Amino acid sequence: MQGFLFAQLKIGDQALPISLPSNEGGMISLDHFSGKWVLVDFWASWCGPCRKSNRAIKPVYEKYKSKGFEILGVSVDDVKNDWLNAIKKDAITWKQVIDPGGWESPIAIRWGVEQLPTSYLLDEKGKVIAVDPSVEQIEKLLKKKKN
Amino acid sequence: MLLIGFYSQAQFKSATLQASGLTCSLCSKSILKSIEKIPFVQSVKADIQTSGFEIDFQENQVVDFDQIKKAVEDAGFSVARLDVQAIMNETAIQPDAHIEMGGVVLHFMNVKKQQLQGATKLRIIDKNFLPTKEHKKMSQYTKMTCFQTGVMESCCTTTASNSNNSKRVYHVTL
Numbered sequence: 362m363q364g365f366l367f368a369q370l371k372i373g374d375q376a377l378p379i380s381l382p383s384n385e386g387g388m389i390s391l392d393h394f395s396g397k398w399v400l401v402d403f404w405a406s407w408c409g410p411c412r413k414s415n416r417a418i419k420p421v422y423e424k425y426k427s428k429g430f431e432i433l434g435v436s437v438d439d440v441k442n443d444w445l446n447a448i449k450k451d452a453i454t455w456k457q458v459i460d461p462g463g464w465e466s467p468i469a470i471r472w473g474v475e476q477l478p479t480s481y482l483l484d485e486k487g488k489v490i491a492v493d494p495s496v497e498q499i500e501k502l503l504k505k506k507k508n
Numbered sequence: 509m510l511l512i513g514f515y516s517q518a519q520f521k522s523a524t525l526q527a528s529g530l531t532c533s534l535c536s537k538s539i540l541k542s543i544e545k546i547p548f549v550q551s552v553k554a555d556i557q558t559s560g561f562e563i564d565f566q567e568n569q570v571v572d573f574d575q576i577k578k579a580v581e582d583a584g585f586s587v588a589r590l591d592v593q594a595i596m597n598e599t600a601i602q603p604d605a606h607i608e609m610g611g612v613v614l615h616f617m618n619v620k621k622q623q624l625q626g627a628t629k630l631r632i633i634d635k636n637f638l639p640t641k642e643h644k645k646m647s648q649y650t651k652m653t654c655f656q657t658g659v660m661e662s663c664c665t666t667t668a669s670n671s672n673n674s675k676r677v678y679h680v681t682l
Contacts, residue, residue, distance in 0.1 A: 407556040408535045439556075463554065464537050476536040 369473035369492075376401065376487040377471055379435065381458035384448055389458050391433065395487060398506065399431045400499065402480040403469060405438050406447035411478040415451040417496045422455055425503050429485070431455065437466040437477075519610040520571045521627070522593045525561040528639075529585035534559055538583035546575050560589075570611035573632055573678055581636075588639060590632045592680075596624035604650050606677060613660070613677040617649040630680040634658055646681070655679055 380390040404411035432455035438444040460468040482491040527533040543552040548569040602621040660675045
Protein backbone atom coordinates (compact mmCIF):
# COMPACT_ATOMS: atom_id res chain seq x y z
CA MET A 362 0.00 0.00 0.00
CA GLN A 363 2.36 2.66 1.22
CA GLY A 364 6.12 2.41 1.42
CA PHE A 365 7.68 3.63 4.62
CA LEU A 366 11.18 4.98 4.72
CA PHE A 367 11.52 3.84 8.28
CA ALA A 368 9.87 0.58 9.22
CA GLN A 369 8.71 0.00 12.75
CA LEU A 370 11.17 -1.96 14.90
CA LYS A 371 10.35 -5.63 15.45
CA ILE A 372 11.20 -8.07 18.18
CA GLY A 373 14.87 -9.02 17.83
CA ASP A 374 15.85 -5.68 16.21
CA GLN A 375 18.52 -3.50 17.76
CA ALA A 376 17.17 -0.22 19.19
CA LEU A 377 18.08 2.97 17.34
CA PRO A 378 20.11 5.62 19.17
CA ILE A 379 18.26 8.29 21.15
CA SER A 380 19.89 11.42 22.49
CA LEU A 381 17.45 14.16 23.45
CA PRO A 382 16.89 16.97 25.96
CA SER A 383 15.45 15.88 29.29
CA ASN A 384 12.86 17.55 31.51
CA GLU A 385 15.51 18.01 34.17
CA GLY A 386 17.89 19.85 31.83
CA GLY A 387 20.76 18.30 29.90
CA MET A 388 20.61 15.43 27.46
CA ILE A 389 19.80 11.79 27.97
CA SER A 390 20.90 9.02 25.61
CA LEU A 391 19.62 5.52 25.42
CA ASP A 392 23.21 4.34 26.08
CA HIS A 393 22.82 5.52 29.69
CA PHE A 394 20.59 2.53 30.29
CA SER A 395 22.82 -0.20 28.88
CA GLY A 396 22.99 -3.17 31.22
CA LYS A 397 19.35 -2.56 32.22
CA TRP A 398 16.04 -3.38 30.69
CA VAL A 399 14.38 -0.21 29.44
CA LEU A 400 10.90 0.54 28.20
CA VAL A 401 11.08 3.23 25.49
CA ASP A 402 7.66 4.83 25.62
CA PHE A 403 6.56 7.27 22.90
CA TRP A 404 3.77 9.55 24.06
CA ALA A 405 2.29 13.08 24.05
CA SER A 406 0.39 15.09 26.65
CA TRP A 407 -2.69 15.32 24.37
CA CYS A 408 -2.89 11.54 23.94
CA GLY A 409 -5.47 10.24 26.41
CA PRO A 410 -4.49 6.57 26.22
CA CYS A 411 -0.83 7.57 26.84
CA ARG A 412 -1.78 9.41 30.01
CA LYS A 413 -3.74 6.40 31.19
CA SER A 414 -0.79 4.14 30.54
CA ASN A 415 1.53 6.53 32.44
CA ARG A 416 -0.57 5.90 35.51
CA ALA A 417 -0.91 2.17 34.89
CA ILE A 418 2.81 1.48 34.53
CA LYS A 419 3.78 3.42 37.65
CA PRO A 420 3.42 0.60 40.25
CA VAL A 421 5.46 -1.74 38.04
CA TYR A 422 8.17 0.88 37.67
CA GLU A 423 8.31 1.49 41.42
CA LYS A 424 8.53 -2.23 42.08
CA TYR A 425 11.25 -3.04 39.55
CA LYS A 426 13.33 0.14 39.24
CA SER A 427 15.85 -1.19 41.77
CA LYS A 428 15.99 -4.50 39.89
CA GLY A 429 17.43 -3.27 36.62
CA PHE A 430 14.30 -1.83 34.98
CA GLU A 431 14.04 1.70 33.60
CA ILE A 432 11.55 3.66 31.53
CA LEU A 433 12.49 6.34 29.02
CA GLY A 434 9.49 8.48 28.10
CA VAL A 435 9.86 10.12 24.67
CA SER A 436 7.37 12.93 24.16
CA VAL A 437 6.51 14.34 20.73
CA ASP A 438 4.68 17.34 22.22
CA ASP A 439 5.04 20.62 20.34
CA VAL A 440 4.49 22.72 23.44
CA LYS A 441 7.17 22.12 26.04
CA ASN A 442 4.97 23.33 28.88
CA ASP A 443 2.19 20.88 28.02
CA TRP A 444 4.78 18.12 28.36
CA LEU A 445 6.16 19.43 31.67
CA ASN A 446 2.66 19.88 33.10
CA ALA A 447 1.69 16.34 32.11
CA ILE A 448 4.81 14.93 33.82
CA LYS A 449 3.85 16.82 36.96
CA LYS A 450 0.19 15.87 36.82
CA ASP A 451 0.85 12.18 36.19
CA ALA A 452 3.62 12.29 38.84
CA ILE A 453 6.09 10.61 36.50
CA THR A 454 9.35 9.76 38.21
CA TRP A 455 11.13 8.00 35.34
CA LYS A 456 13.40 9.68 32.79
CA GLN A 457 11.75 11.92 30.21
CA VAL A 458 13.00 13.39 26.96
CA ILE A 459 11.31 15.41 24.23
CA ASP A 460 11.52 15.69 20.45
CA PRO A 461 8.76 18.11 19.35
CA GLY A 462 6.85 17.80 16.08
CA GLY A 463 4.03 15.34 16.66
CA TRP A 464 4.09 12.80 13.81
CA GLU A 465 6.84 14.87 12.18
CA SER A 466 9.08 14.55 15.21
CA PRO A 467 12.41 13.23 13.85
CA ILE A 468 12.65 10.52 16.51
CA ALA A 469 9.07 9.36 15.81
CA ILE A 470 9.83 9.17 12.09
CA ARG A 471 13.09 7.28 12.65
CA TRP A 472 11.45 4.77 14.97
CA GLY A 473 8.46 4.43 12.62
CA VAL A 474 5.93 5.54 15.23
CA GLU A 475 2.44 5.62 13.65
CA GLN A 476 0.29 5.73 16.76
CA LEU A 477 0.50 6.77 20.38
CA PRO A 478 1.32 5.29 22.75
CA THR A 479 3.95 3.08 21.12
CA SER A 480 6.46 1.33 23.34
CA TYR A 481 9.41 -0.99 23.03
CA LEU A 482 10.86 -3.11 25.79
CA LEU A 483 14.64 -3.46 25.33
CA ASP A 484 16.93 -5.96 27.03
CA GLU A 485 20.29 -5.07 28.60
CA LYS A 486 21.94 -5.10 25.16
CA GLY A 487 19.35 -2.78 23.60
CA LYS A 488 17.56 -5.52 21.69
CA VAL A 489 13.75 -5.28 21.29
CA ILE A 490 12.06 -8.02 23.32
CA ALA A 491 8.47 -6.70 23.15
CA VAL A 492 6.52 -4.17 21.09
CA ASP A 493 3.58 -2.36 22.75
CA PRO A 494 3.58 -4.72 25.73
CA SER A 495 0.74 -4.37 28.23
CA VAL A 496 1.56 -3.62 31.85
CA GLU A 497 0.78 -7.27 32.67
CA GLN A 498 3.14 -8.52 29.96
CA ILE A 499 5.92 -6.27 31.21
CA GLU A 500 5.50 -7.50 34.74
CA LYS A 501 5.47 -11.13 33.58
CA LEU A 502 8.69 -10.61 31.62
CA LEU A 503 10.34 -8.83 34.55
CA LYS A 504 9.40 -11.67 36.90
CA LYS A 505 10.95 -14.17 34.49
CA LYS A 506 14.06 -12.02 34.18
CA LYS A 507 14.85 -12.31 37.89
CA ASN A 508 15.22 -16.07 37.64
CA MET B 509 -22.90 34.04 -18.67
CA LEU B 510 -23.75 35.77 -15.45
CA LEU B 511 -24.61 32.44 -13.84
CA ILE B 512 -21.34 30.80 -14.84
CA GLY B 513 -19.36 33.64 -13.29
CA PHE B 514 -21.47 33.46 -10.19
CA TYR B 515 -20.97 29.75 -9.63
CA SER B 516 -17.26 29.74 -10.25
CA GLN B 517 -16.75 32.41 -7.62
CA ALA B 518 -18.41 30.50 -4.84
CA GLN B 519 -16.11 27.81 -3.56
CA PHE B 520 -15.10 25.60 -0.69
CA LYS B 521 -11.88 26.55 1.07
CA SER B 522 -11.41 24.22 3.98
CA ALA B 523 -13.13 21.96 6.49
CA THR B 524 -12.91 20.99 10.13
CA LEU B 525 -13.42 17.36 10.90
CA GLN B 526 -14.23 15.56 14.11
CA ALA B 527 -13.78 11.82 13.90
CA SER B 528 -14.93 9.22 16.37
CA GLY B 529 -14.12 5.62 16.97
CA LEU B 530 -13.17 3.09 19.59
CA THR B 531 -9.75 4.64 20.04
CA CYS B 532 -8.46 8.22 20.16
CA SER B 533 -8.56 9.52 16.57
CA LEU B 534 -5.71 11.96 17.16
CA CYS B 535 -3.45 9.25 18.56
CA SER B 536 -3.09 7.49 15.24
CA LYS B 537 -1.55 8.70 12.01
CA SER B 538 -4.09 6.74 9.97
CA ILE B 539 -6.71 9.47 9.41
CA LEU B 540 -4.06 12.00 8.40
CA LYS B 541 -2.52 9.59 5.92
CA SER B 542 -5.88 8.60 4.50
CA ILE B 543 -7.06 12.20 3.96
CA GLU B 544 -3.71 13.32 2.52
CA LYS B 545 -4.28 10.94 -0.40
CA ILE B 546 -7.49 12.69 -1.55
CA PRO B 547 -6.69 14.55 -4.81
CA PHE B 548 -8.52 17.82 -3.96
CA VAL B 549 -6.95 18.09 -0.50
CA GLN B 550 -4.13 20.59 -0.19
CA SER B 551 -3.15 19.75 3.39
CA VAL B 552 -4.47 18.21 6.58
CA LYS B 553 -3.38 18.92 10.14
CA ALA B 554 -4.38 17.53 13.51
CA ASP B 555 -5.60 20.18 15.94
CA ILE B 556 -4.79 19.22 19.51
CA GLN B 557 -6.93 22.02 20.97
CA THR B 558 -10.14 20.82 19.33
CA SER B 559 -9.17 17.13 18.97
CA GLY B 560 -10.07 17.56 15.33
CA PHE B 561 -8.53 17.86 11.89
CA GLU B 562 -8.08 20.97 9.74
CA ILE B 563 -8.37 20.19 6.04
CA ASP B 564 -7.43 22.74 3.36
CA PHE B 565 -8.76 22.23 -0.15
CA GLN B 566 -6.94 23.00 -3.38
CA GLU B 567 -8.19 26.04 -5.24
CA ASN B 568 -10.58 25.68 -8.17
CA GLN B 569 -11.19 22.00 -7.57
CA VAL B 570 -14.54 20.33 -7.16
CA VAL B 571 -14.71 19.07 -3.60
CA ASP B 572 -16.38 15.74 -2.88
CA PHE B 573 -17.32 15.40 0.79
CA ASP B 574 -18.06 11.69 0.37
CA GLN B 575 -14.36 11.13 -0.31
CA ILE B 576 -13.52 12.67 3.06
CA LYS B 577 -16.05 10.42 4.76
CA LYS B 578 -14.63 7.39 2.96
CA ALA B 579 -11.07 8.30 3.95
CA VAL B 580 -12.09 8.54 7.60
CA GLU B 581 -13.94 5.22 7.40
CA ASP B 582 -11.01 3.54 5.61
CA ALA B 583 -8.84 4.63 8.53
CA GLY B 584 -11.19 2.80 10.89
CA PHE B 585 -13.12 5.79 12.24
CA SER B 586 -16.38 7.56 11.48
CA VAL B 587 -17.22 11.22 10.88
CA ALA B 588 -18.78 12.82 13.95
CA ARG B 589 -18.89 16.30 12.46
CA LEU B 590 -17.81 18.01 9.25
CA ASP B 591 -17.94 21.81 9.02
CA VAL B 592 -17.07 23.26 5.65
CA GLN B 593 -15.79 26.79 5.11
CA ALA B 594 -17.39 28.16 1.95
CA ILE B 595 -16.87 31.52 0.27
CA MET B 596 -20.29 32.86 -0.67
CA ASN B 597 -21.01 35.54 -3.20
CA GLU B 598 -24.46 36.99 -2.57
CA THR B 599 -25.79 33.47 -2.41
CA ALA B 600 -29.52 33.40 -1.74
CA ILE B 601 -30.68 30.50 0.37
CA GLN B 602 -33.99 29.44 1.87
CA PRO B 603 -35.13 26.64 4.12
CA ASP B 604 -35.55 23.21 2.57
CA ALA B 605 -34.34 24.20 -0.89
CA HIS B 606 -31.44 23.31 -3.15
CA ILE B 607 -28.75 25.50 -4.64
CA GLU B 608 -25.69 24.65 -6.63
CA MET B 609 -22.29 26.01 -5.71
CA GLY B 610 -18.73 25.03 -6.50
CA GLY B 611 -20.02 22.16 -8.60
CA VAL B 612 -21.94 20.67 -5.68
CA VAL B 613 -25.70 20.63 -5.00
CA LEU B 614 -26.51 21.81 -1.49
CA HIS B 615 -29.82 21.40 0.29
CA PHE B 616 -30.17 23.92 3.12
CA MET B 617 -32.16 22.83 6.17
CA ASN B 618 -33.16 24.61 9.37
CA VAL B 619 -32.10 28.01 8.02
CA LYS B 620 -33.82 31.35 7.53
CA LYS B 621 -34.32 32.79 4.09
CA GLN B 622 -31.27 35.01 3.59
CA GLN B 623 -28.36 36.03 1.44
CA LEU B 624 -24.94 34.70 2.36
CA GLN B 625 -21.83 36.74 1.74
CA GLY B 626 -18.17 35.93 2.32
CA ALA B 627 -16.73 33.16 4.46
CA THR B 628 -19.55 30.99 5.77
CA LYS B 629 -19.43 27.82 7.83
CA LEU B 630 -21.74 25.05 6.65
CA ARG B 631 -22.31 21.86 8.56
CA ILE B 632 -22.92 18.70 6.55
CA ILE B 633 -25.85 16.82 8.06
CA ASP B 634 -26.11 13.85 5.72
CA LYS B 635 -26.14 10.29 7.03
CA ASN B 636 -22.75 9.18 8.37
CA PHE B 637 -21.54 12.78 8.64
CA LEU B 638 -22.92 13.01 12.16
CA PRO B 639 -24.22 10.59 14.79
CA THR B 640 -27.36 8.70 13.72
CA LYS B 641 -29.41 10.29 16.52
CA GLU B 642 -28.57 13.79 15.31
CA HIS B 643 -29.38 12.84 11.72
CA LYS B 644 -32.81 11.65 12.86
CA LYS B 645 -33.37 14.89 14.72
CA MET B 646 -32.63 16.90 11.58
CA SER B 647 -35.26 14.93 9.61
CA GLN B 648 -37.96 17.25 11.01
CA TYR B 649 -36.70 20.06 8.77
CA THR B 650 -37.55 18.38 5.48
CA LYS B 651 -40.14 16.11 3.91
CA MET B 652 -37.97 15.40 0.90
CA THR B 653 -36.66 11.86 0.65
CA CYS B 654 -33.29 13.06 -0.61
CA PHE B 655 -32.33 13.57 3.04
CA GLN B 656 -32.51 9.81 3.49
CA THR B 657 -31.01 8.75 0.16
CA GLY B 658 -28.48 11.56 -0.37
CA VAL B 659 -29.38 11.85 -4.04
CA MET B 660 -31.87 13.95 -5.99
CA GLU B 661 -35.33 12.47 -6.02
CA SER B 662 -38.34 13.28 -8.20
CA CYS B 663 -39.90 15.07 -5.23
CA CYS B 664 -37.02 17.50 -4.90
CA THR B 665 -37.88 21.12 -5.58
CA THR B 666 -34.82 22.86 -6.78
CA THR B 667 -33.47 26.11 -8.06
CA ALA B 668 -30.23 24.45 -9.10
CA SER B 669 -29.51 24.24 -12.81
CA ASN B 670 -29.39 20.99 -14.80
CA SER B 671 -30.87 19.04 -11.95
CA ASN B 672 -31.39 15.38 -12.53
CA ASN B 673 -32.42 12.47 -10.39
CA SER B 674 -29.71 10.43 -8.68
CA LYS B 675 -27.28 13.36 -8.57
CA ARG B 676 -25.59 13.62 -5.17
CA VAL B 677 -27.06 16.31 -2.96
CA TYR B 678 -25.40 17.34 0.28
CA HIS B 679 -27.65 18.48 3.10
CA VAL B 680 -26.27 21.36 5.11
CA THR B 681 -27.21 23.75 7.85
CA LEU B 682 -25.61 26.92 9.14
